[in-house]
Amino acid sequence: MTSTDTEADYTAEEIKAYEAYLSALAEHNITCARAGATTKQKMDAAFAADRALKHFCEVAGHTPHSTRSPEDIRTIERLNSQKNDLVEDVRSAWAMIRGAYNMEVIDTLPDGVDPADHSAFIRLLRDAERLLDRALDKADHA
Secondary structure, eight states: OOGGGOOOOOOHHHHHHHHHHHHHHHHHHHHHHSTTOOHHHHHHHHHHHHHHHHHHHHHHTOOTTOSSOHHHHHHHHHHHHHHHHHHHHHHHHHHHHHHHHHTTOTTSOOTTOOHHHHHHHHHHHHHHHHHHHHHHHHHHTO
16 A cells, blocks of 8 residues: 555644654754764754654554554453453352352252252352353453
8 A cells, every 4th residue: 555545634733743743854864964963963853853753643643653553552442441341240250159159058959959950050050160260360360
């Protein structure tokens, strides 16, 4: 993709910031090409160009020196938020299972319930607890 493949409407503020960046970059190039320019002068010009680039990127909505687009950053933030919500749901489910165990009614076979069905229920509940334990351990160490 070339620059001619992209058409965008730029704001006056974006254009002004870009032109300021180009000016600072040109000043840096002139300073560096000038015979007798000191390293300090060259570095000052380089940092001025960098500040101008950062300002331009900020005005244009881009993170300077980042490989991630603003859309990527928003997606990452959204996914992290969703992950945090899931972790809290897992913590709640784990606490509910632990609470049910602590009521000491799960291990009691109710009247009229097939012992094999009750045993399968207990096994499923304990397996779910182990899965939740692993999920929380991963979340706590991520």
